[in-house]
Structure formats: structure tokens, C-alpha cells
Amino acid sequence: MYINLSIWIPAKPGSVATFAGTTLILSVFYSCITLLSFLRRQESSIIGSKNCAGEVLLQKKDSGTIYVVGTPIGNLGDITLRALDTLKSVDVVVAEDTRRTLKLLNYYEIKKPLVSYHKHNEKKRSVELIEMLKSGKDIAVVSDAGMPGISDPGRELIKKAWEEGIGIEVVPGVSAVTAALSITGFESTPFVFCGFPPARAKERKRFFKELAGEKLTTVLFESPARFRKTLKDILEHLGNRRIVVARELTKIHEEIFRGTVEEAIARWQGDVKGEITIIVEGKSDAEKAKGSEESAFSDMRRDLEELIDSGLSTRDAAKEISRRYCISRSAAYKEALKIIGEKQ
Structure with a gap:
């Protein structure tokens, strides 16, 4: 100094x-x-940290810390040493299903109080856990498999922790998303993760309709009960793309399939068991080019119809479209006549 x-x-x-x-x-x-x-002693009750937006968040030093801990997706040997140390050191383990987490803790001879935290109680339980953290207790948040908050409970509690200035640390572990994606051989940078498709018919139809326009490799989770239906929805909306189905990853009955959607439908005729990850390959360059052409044609036709509806003559509308989209006037005029014919 x-x-x-x-x-x-x-x-x-x-x-x-x-x-x-x-x-x-x-x-x-x-x-x-x-x-x-x-x-410094006067300020020792707070610690400055930044979120992803660069905003400084004040973390109370005398409060506890949330440890977001990744757990195995099947094979118990896949847990990290740091995750074990964290589970041993915290005051409470917050689990999606306490029965499943208890098996993991017992396997590694860890004795800790367990608190259930799932989609049916997460709002109420989050308030209770925040108060526990404010009292100085450290907690570990785990899901049944993989990382909490990724198609699993945890988001609500983590959101409130940020709002309250509670310390958050991540203890990363296995992810079914990246594990399955790594063995596909598909282009995966970037990729899209969509979680579980909706169960309700109306929402499900909208989901796959929107997914049809996706050009990137896409990762989905699905339950055994809706697995075959999802394959058929993929075939209907995305076409007979190449896919990888990873079932029961890292477990004794692990099964990995790579082929077309139609081949997958033919393979699984009966009941399916286990946790399933589906990876749909992104569109090929030819498909992307075709999609771009179809999109451009659709835009041109929409503009042409709007010009005709506005009262512009067929000839003038075709001339304007020819200028906008760099196509021949005769092609634009023929399309205009088709539109008029459809309206009659």
C-alpha cells in the first residue's frame, strides 16, 4: 500500500x-x-457476487449455501468425489424422491436428514427452505437422476435463493442430455434441448408443429407410456429423420438404438420400460435449402395475396412482387391468377 x-x-x-x-x-x-x-469488518456480513447479467447480488455471509448437486443417472459409481464430500458436509439433503436418494446415501454410508421437494410442493417448500438457509444451514439439492432444475424440480428454490441473496454453488455431475448426445455421431454444436413433450393433446400438437421448423439436432426426454406416440409424432411433423434412442443409460439394461424414425417404430412394438432420451438429427443441408425455398415462396405468396386484397390490379400486383422477390413477372402473374381462382 x-x-x-x-x-x-x-x-x-x-x-x-x-x-x-x-x-x-x-x-x-x-x-x-x-x-x-x-x-472490512463492518462489511463482513455481505459478499458481493455477480449473476449472468453482470448485476451485483449481495449474499449474506451469515446465511447458509445451496449446493446444486448432480447425482448418477443410473450407475451409482458415476457420482463425483466432490458430490460425496458435499453430501457429507451439508446440514440437510433436499431430494425429489427421498426413497431414491436414501438408497444413494446408504450406498455411500452418508447419514443426513432428507426433505422432499417435488413439483407438487416446491412453492411451499421453497419458502421453508429459504428460511432454513437464512438461519445458517447449508443444504444440498438433488434430483432422482442428473442435475436438479433440468426437467427436474429445483428451479423455484434456486430462483428464490437468487432473489434473497442466498449463496449458490453448483457441484456438476452426469447429464443424460450430454451423455446421450455424445454417442450419436450427429452434429451437436449447437443443439436444442426440449425436455418432455407436453402430455395434453392440444399442447402436444402445438409443440411438435413448432419443432418441425427446428434445424438443429434436438434432444427430448420421454416416458415409456408415451414413447411410441412420440416417435409417430416425430415422423409426422419432422419426417423420417435419423434418431438415437438411449434407454436406461448407464444401467444394467442399457439400450442404444441408431436409425430412422420408421425403423425405431418397427423395433419397439410392445411395452417399453425405463428412462428414455431421444435425439433427433438436425436437418441436412439439402433439407435446409428446401426449407428456405419453401419459406421464401410462402412469404411471396402471402405478400401477393395482400396486394390483391388491397385492390391492386393483378398486373400491378405481379409487377410489385417481381421487383420484391426478383422473379419473372410472368411467374408472379400466374401465381396471382391462382390466388384469384382459389378465392372464387
Whole structure:
């Protein structure tokens, strides 16, 4: 630390005045150090941290910390050493299904209180857990498999923790998304993760209709009960793309299939069991080019119809469309006649 003091004491080297000046400088220096220490103690109750938007969030130092812990997706040996250390050190383990988490804790001889946290109680339980954290207790949040908050409970609690200035640390682990994606051989940078398709018919139809326009490799989760229906929906809306079906990843009965959607439908005729991840390959360059052409034609036809509806003559509408889309006037005129014919 350097302090520039505006003090001048004229004296000869080695004189009493020189000694007094040196003592004064040292005294001021140590006074500044003492003041800084005091200010730090005054501010010791908060810790500054930044969220992804760069906003400074004040974390209360005397509160506990949430540890978002990744757990195995099947094979218990896939847990990390850091995850085990964290589960041993926290005061409480918050679990999606306490029965499943208890098996994991028992396997590694970890004895900790378990609190259930799932989609049916997450709002109420989040309030209780935040109060627990404010009292200074550390908690670990786990899901049945993989990372909490990714198609699993946890988001509500983590959101409230950010709002309340509670400390959050991630202890990463296995993810079915990246594990399945890594073995596909598909282009995966970037990719799209959509979680579970909706169960209700109306929402489900909208979901797959929107997904039909997706050009990137897409990852889905699905339950055994709706697995075959989802394959048929993919075939209907996305076509007979190549897919990978990863069932029961890392478990004894792990099964990985790679082929077309039609081949997958033919393969699984009966009941299916286990946890399923479906990866749909992104559109090929030819499909992307075809899609772009179809989109451009659709835009052109819509504009042409709007010009005709506005009262513009067929010839003038075709001329304007020819200018906008760089197509021949005759092609635009023929399309205009088709539109008029459809309206009659």
C-alpha cells in the first residue's frame, strides 16, 4: 500500500526532526490499515457476487449455501468425489424422491436428514427452505437422476435463493442430455434441448408443429407410456429423420438404438420400460435449402395475396412482387391468377 502525504519537514538527515517525520508517516500508514480493517469488518456480513447479467447480488455471509448437486443417472459409481464430500458436509439433503436418494446415501454410508421437494410442493417448500438457509444451514439439492432444475424440480428454490441473496454453488455431475448426445455421431454444436413433450393433446400438437421448423439436432426426454406416440409424432411433423434412442443409460439394461424414425417404430412394438432420451438429427443441408425455398415462396405468396386484397390490379400486383422477390413477372402473374381462382 502506498500513501502520498503532503507533509514536508525540513531537516538534515539523521536529525531529530527527520526521525519525527518518519514516525508521523508510519503512524498515518498504520492508521489507514486499521481503518480499512474496520471497514472490512463492518462489511463482513455481505459478499458481493455477480449473476449472468453482470448485476451485483449481495449474499449474506451469515446465511447458509445451496449446493446444486448432480447425482448418477443410473450407475451409482458415476457420482463425483466432490458430490460425496458435499453430501457429507451439508446440514440437510433436499431430494425429489427421498426413497431414491436414501438408497444413494446408504450406498455411500452418508447419514443426513432428507426433505422432499417435488413439483407438487416446491412453492411451499421453497419458502421453508429459504428460511432454513437464512438461519445458517447449508443444504444440498438433488434430483432422482442428473442435475436438479433440468426437467427436474429445483428451479423455484434456486430462483428464490437468487432473489434473497442466498449463496449458490453448483457441484456438476452426469447429464443424460450430454451423455446421450455424445454417442450419436450427429452434429451437436449447437443443439436444442426440449425436455418432455407436453402430455395434453392440444399442447402436444402445438409443440411438435413448432419443432418441425427446428434445424438443429434436438434432444427430448420421454416416458415409456408415451414413447411410441412420440416417435409417430416425430415422423409426422419432422419426417423420417435419423434418431438415437438411449434407454436406461448407464444401467444394467442399457439400450442404444441408431436409425430412422420408421425403423425405431418397427423395433419397439410392445411395452417399453425405463428412462428414455431421444435425439433427433438436425436437418441436412439439402433439407435446409428446401426449407428456405419453401419459406421464401410462402412469404411471396402471402405478400401477393395482400396486394390483391388491397385492390391492386393483378398486373400491378405481379409487377410489385417481381421487383420484391426478383422473379419473372410472368411467374408472379400466374401465381396471382391462382390466388384469384382459389378465392372464387
